[in-house]
Amino acid sequence: MRSNLTSLDWVELGRSIAKLAGARLISTAVAIVVGSWLPCHAAELAIHPLGEFTFIDVSGDFEKGDASLFAERTANVPKAIVALRSDGGSLLAGISIGETIRSRGFATLVPANSRCASACALAWLGGTPRFMAASAQVGFHAAYDSSSGNETGVGNAILGAYVNKLGLSYSAVIYITQASPASMTWLSAEDAKKNDIEVKLLEPSKTSSALAPSQADPSHSPSSLRAKVSEFVRLLFTVWSGPNDKVAAVLPRLYGAHVLFYGRDLSDNEVVADKMKSINRWPQRLYKMREGSLTVECNEAVGSCKASGIVDWMVRSPARNAQGSGSSSFEYTFEMRDGPLRITAEGGSVISRLPTTAIR
Template identity: 45%
Template sequence: MFGRSFIAVAVVGTIITFSPVSAMGADIELRRTPAGSILYVNGRFEAGDDKRLIRALLETEDAVVSLNSAGGSLMVGLSMGRALRLQGVTTVVEAGQTCASACGLAWLGGSRRLLDPSAQVGFHAAYFIDDNGLAIETGSGNALVGAYLNQLGMSSEAVYYITRSSPAEMQWLAIDDAEKFGIQLKILAAPTAVDQQPSRAAAKENCQVADVRPPDAFLALRSEPSERKGRQLRRLLPGQSFEMLGEQSHEWHRVRLPDGVVGWVSWKVRRWIAC
C-alpha cells in the first residue's frame, strides 16, 4: 500500500505541527497528501514525546510514521513502539535518515516496517549515566527491552542481536541479519522520476558540539569518515555550531562549519552532539 512514491509525494501536502520547534524533545509534524498522511518524528526523544505522538495518532487515520532520531529516553521509545503496534501503524526510515537506539526500538513497533536502502537503523544495550558521566549498561533496562521485543514476537536470537552492542557502540541493522533473525521489514524500491522532488530527508539541520570530555575535550573534524584515513581539519570545542549536510557513513556525519569548511565528525556517543 505504501510504496516509495507515497513517501516522496508527502512534501506537497498540508503541514500540521503538533509541537513547536524546540531544542528539547522531538518535533512531531503531520503532512497530509492525496495519497495519505505521514507523521514525521525528528529529534531526540524526551519525556512527554510519546504522549504527543499518541495524541497525534489518535487524531490521524492511517498515517505512516517517519522516524529520524539518534535516540533519547528508552522509556519513551518503548512507549512509542507499543502505541505504534497497538494502532497498527507502518513505520519508515527514509532516504539518508538515521533511527538509532530508542528510535530503533520505536521503529520496530511498526506493524509494517519500511527502510530506504540509504537509511540506517541502529541498536545497542540499555544504559544509564553514572556520577562520572560514564554510560553503564543496565540489566534491568535490557530486561525491559527484552520484554518489549518478546511482545513484538521477536525471537531470543533477535533480542540478543538487538541488545548485544555496548552503550558506546551501535549495531547497525544489516539486511542479511534481519532475514537471519526474523526481523521483518520491506526495503523501499529505488527512486522513480517522481521521487526526485526535494524531500524532507534532504533538509539541513543545525547542530553543535555538546558534551565532550577529557582526555579529548573536543570533536575532531576530519577530511574522511575515519579516525585512520585522511587528516584532522579542526578541533571543534563545545558550543561550536555546524550544519549537517545529510551525508553519512556509519556513525560519521558530513558537516559544514559557519566559515564554509566541510568535513566529517563522529557521532559515536550520543552526548557529543546536540541538534
C-alpha cells in the same frame, strides 16, 4: 492490534511516500516539548493528511513526555505511516511510542539518507510493516544509565521484554542489545533476515511504483569508527550533565595519556583536574548537542577521528545562588589504537552567553 491494511493499501501508500519525497510539505508542525530549565530540542511531530492515509513525521531527540503526546496527537488517525529520523534519547519514550505504533497498526519508515538509532530504532520496530530506504541507517545498542553512561541490566530487561512482545525472536533480542552503549549495531538486510526482523527495503529507482524489497547499497553503510565516535560524543554530553560523582568516575577513562587541551599540552591527570574544577564550580549542568550540528571525519587507517558541533548549555550553583547559560562550539580528536576510544585533543569557543544571574 495488527494492521488491517491490504497489500493494495500499502502500494497506494508507497505512491504517497513518493509524492512526499518529491514535494515540499507545508504543514503546521506540532512540537513535542517537555518542561526543562534548559531550552532543548525535544522530538518534533508533524502530521500530514494524504487522503486515506496520514504521514506522521517524527524527528529530534526522544524525551520524557514525548510518548504520551505522540499518543494524544495520533489518537484519531486510522491509517498512517510514521517516518522516523532521530539519534535516539529516552529508552522508555522510544518503547512507548513503539507500543502505540504497534497497537494502532501504523507502519514505520526510515526515509532515504536518514538515520534512526537507539530509542528511535526501538520505536521503528513497532511498525507493521517496517519500511527502510536503501540509504537509511537503523542502529541498535544496549540500554544504558543516562547519569553514568554505563550499561544497565534493568534497561536491557525492559528492552528485551518489549522486543519479545512485538513477536520478535530471542535471536533478535540478542542482536539488538549486543552493542555496548558507546557503540552501535547498524541493521543490514542480511542481519534482518538472519534474526527474523521483517523489513521492507525501498528500491530508490522504484519508490514511485511499489515498495519493492532490495539489497541495501553497501556504499551507504556507515563507518563503524565514525558511528562509534558519533555515539561517544552524544553520551559524553549525557555524562557531563550528570551528578558530580558519576562524572568524576568516568573522566579518567575518557582521555589519552597526553591531550592538546585548548592549545595546551597537558597530561590526562591535568585535564581531569581542570574538568573537576569546572564541575565543582557548577554542580548542576545540562548540556544538549544541537540537532544536526555534529560532524565527524575519520581516518580509519590510523584509527583517528575529528568531531565538531554546537552544544547548548545551562549551569547552576545553588551554593553561590548563581546560574548561567549559552551556546558553545566544540572540537574533539579521538584515537583508537588497540583499545577503547580516547580523546587526544579538545577545543572550542563560546558562541553566545547570557550574563550570570541569581537563581530564581
